Amino acid sequence: MIESRKRLGQPTIADVAELAGVSRAIASRALSSEPRPVSADKRERVLQAAQELGYKPNLLARSLTTKTVNLVAVVVNHIHDLSDLDLFDLLISEIQSIGKQVIFVRVGSSERIEEFLRSGIAYHVDAALVFSDFANAATVRKMFRNDSVLMLNGMRDGGAPAIIPDELTGIAEAVSDAARKGVRTATLITGRAASPVEQARIGHYKSEMQRNAISLIAEMRGDYSYQSGRRVAASPEWQKSDAVFCTSDAMAMGVLDVHRSVFPENRPAEFRLYGFDDVTLAEYEAYPISSIGYDKTLYISEILRFLTTPELFQSGGMLVQVPTYFVLRSSS
Template sequence: MYVSLRDVAARAGVSFQTAGKVLNGRSGVVSASTRERILKAAADLGYVPNAMARGLVRQSSVTVGVVADDFADLAVSQFVLAAQRAAASRGHAALISSVHAGVDAATAVRKLLEYRVDGILVAAPTLEDDPVLGEVLRGRLPVVSFNRVHGGGIPTIGSDHAVTGTLAAEHLLGLGHRRIGTITGPQSRQVVGTRTRGFRAVLDAADVPLPDQRVVEADWTYEGGWSATHRLLDADPSVTAVFVHNDTMAVGVLKALHERGLDLPAECSVVGCDDLSFAGYLVPPLTTVRIPFQETGERAAQLLVDRIGGKAIPSRNLLPVELVVRESTSPPNR
């Protein structure tokens, strides 16, 4: 049972209005002895201020809202956790509203508005083409998004994913690979198109072909990566290297290559993308392009709190990516 402000006031022998003023930090409203009596009563009873009630009175909650779509996506979960910690370090709690089968974007945002959040972080990549999300966000509160928002007008933060593809291609070409394939996420996603364009541009510049049969679409999952690898090598067994659009799919890729009896990395090199925590513990340890999800979440929260405080922030914020070379890539021997 929560202790109320009236409980504290009764213990201290003052009105609840007086107790509220003291516990809200106002000075000069009572004598020093009365102030001490109120504070002692609150401590003895274990009183915790009602932040929601304060928010309703002030029309401000010192809380940021987070709209997220899939915590099974390790990129989203890393971003949200880092943002939550960064917001807390600057005095803001985080309230998360998840979009799923029973809750659409408009409902998720409305729930946050009901709690009088001061601003909203968006980590909902699957909703990047949802016009409703953009409509309910624009013009209401300060917003920063991890993904593109349909219709624009929302500051975004992330990385240049063309560079992600560029780094993977340059690494494989530098090792001497010329028969290269790629396993992508869903082609409807903007990040997939951007990574693929960066990857293809480097191969084109080196006169290395990337025919359609060497570009296989998957769904970001272990199973999707496994299935896509078999389809890729069924279509073109000569492939000696694969760029995989996330580390989760790369786990399935390694399994499929092992099932086909290929010696890794000598007979087939693999480059992932993300540098998730397990990447260095795979067999072989995965070469991958590191996406700074944690730093992105931290920076997103900082930008949002700045915007809540009235500061101008850039409309597009990019953090660098980097290639992490491990043991899943080597020069080809076939």
């Protein structure tokens, strides 16, 4: 019987248990991603049997008994910014470390969200992590038919907890650094202004510039990407100022490449340059951008706290803030 099922490619948990010489309950415990009691000897026999048979667990069947599928949805606008790569690589690794897998849902626009709803597209997931600012909590609850929604985009309601970096601290340190160095005029290069996070970020920059007697002479729009930083820096609207603040490191890198001639040995000769995100690439000699960052390990540990303690999703409008910091490098 086992050989027959193996040939058909349909081994079951019963087949694994029979080959390992254990009960189905013990085989199930041994193959569970959750820490469940089973002796080391029996676990080893079960794992060996599962490998020999090519057994793969039926997530749907398991979900009927455990009420979980060990899948987490991550809802994003897109993934192209350098900061996305830094964050999501670590996030996926940490989620996998607790026995869950990630599915990415790229929405890209509010129209795309509506398309998901009209088409009835949904995934059975244990929780949804929402980075996209095109999606509010109520919409995501409808998309996944699940109330376990964690907002990471600056948007939240009374039924969804949220985690955000406390950006004012890092921005205040960066602007104060510029003021101490004699900066009196500044240019601000921003991302998508419709984003609640970006709106708050822009507000922090403006209030801190005012507090430090720095005049904002130009506010220019990018989209967080390197290409948009280059485009803005090379545009006819570019004006000279004492400092340029970018709301992403990628845009600051684009600015730096356009104006390399006024950064001899990566040091400012005409204007000081500041980024945001503290991406890994800024640690290398090619792009030593002074930047504002946050502890991504701490940020992700807060996300994991919700995933490993599902009852926290019932905490309503709970807000967790992760502190930011300023990193001084040669561009400023």
